[in-house]
Amino acid sequence: MNNSLLKKSRKYLLIAILPFLVACQNTMEPWVKPYERNNLTLPVMDWALDPIADNYMHHVYQAREGARGAEGTSGGGCGCN
């Protein structure tokens, strides 16, 4: 009984201290090297690929559906009553 409790405690203790062990190693490095990012730098992968079309869609969502915010662009007051 005591042995099984001890085994369980060890397991939970290991799970509890694992994040601290990983953090203490401090070996985390950028894993995608600069020369591997050619696909990500293509215009098609730009978050704001079509800025005015994106702004228009955000405007439609705001005015028609009341869905606003977290669009990734700066918004302000718009006269849409």
Place this chain on the structure above:
Amino acid sequence: MVVIRAKIIGVFFGFITTLFVASSVMATVLPKDRTDVMYHSYQGGGMSIDGPSILIRKKINKKISASFNHYVDMVSSASIDVLASASAYKEERSEQSLGMNYLQDNTLLSLGVSQSNENDYEAKSFNFDVSHEFFGNLSTLTMGISKGSDEITKNGNDVFSEQANRINYRVGLSQIITKNLQVNLNVEAINDEGYLNNPYRSYRYLDGNAASGYSYATEIYPNTRTSTAAALKHDIFYRTTRLFMPVQGYFLILGVLSLTRIAWGIATVFQTIYC
């Protein structure tokens, strides 16, 4: 011999491309110069809205770029308000935005002002955003604030004049996960204060004192509204194949058959109102 020469040239161009790409992703860059013209058109809910939009963005020097956007909504409406009590109308809204970006190492500062005008609504706002790349340029943290002030009037009523103020706080994190995948999380809190009603919207009720037996009254809305929105998006780069054509021993790339960005996101909006 020709094949070897083609390989050497291919390796050379590959090396140059890698150098260019590596140099371009090693640091934060200003938004690209561009000139966009768009004409939009929307029909729905008894409304027809269309108009042009123009965006011009230009680098002034290596650290500063400026942008200008002109946007027009030409509205012709017979919406639910018209069916209830209002009259059909036509109006035009025009919006102008001016923005500046300043680049300093891995940090991009953005400042913008905008104003929107229509015959019964004027809105002015400014925004300030800071974007910083770190962790080997794999991570980008963005923080921003917008503040807007609206002046609401009512056609046919010269006395009516109300104010509404808005303030937005936003924070975002973009993370490159693999060489073909990046994710983006944005959270934004928006606070509106003031007259948040539609001045033309009213309800009809039975009124024994009126000769017609009914009267109209304006709806009563809360003066404060706070909403929080979150959006999680990801982009996956996906390329199917390239089209090649052999020309005198060289391979000429005709084009990419399918250069696709697969993107989807989940957005959740939380909204609270206080009366």
